Amino acid sequence: MQSDIDLLVELEKTVDLFQFISIKLTLEKILNKKVDLISSKGIFPYIKLLIEKDKILIYEK
Incomplete structure (x- = not known):
């Protein structure tokens, strides 16, 4: 695995640490890349603002 993929996720239901x-x-295996995964509920508002300006929506329900 070379470069990484940063993903901000919004989950419909609460998951425990093991599920997360x-x-x-699973994403790392599918994408064959290192994945940095963060929940939108688990970040400071200031950091979320920084992410919001650069994010690309890849799926929306």
Whole structure:
């Protein structure tokens, strides 16, 4: 795995730490890249503003 992929996720339901890590590992396997996964509920508002200006929406329900 070379470069990484940064993903901000908004999950419909609460997941525990083991489920969250499982999602991360599954994405890494599928994408064959290191994935940095963060929940939109788990970041400081200032950091979220920085992310918002650069983010690209890849899926919306």
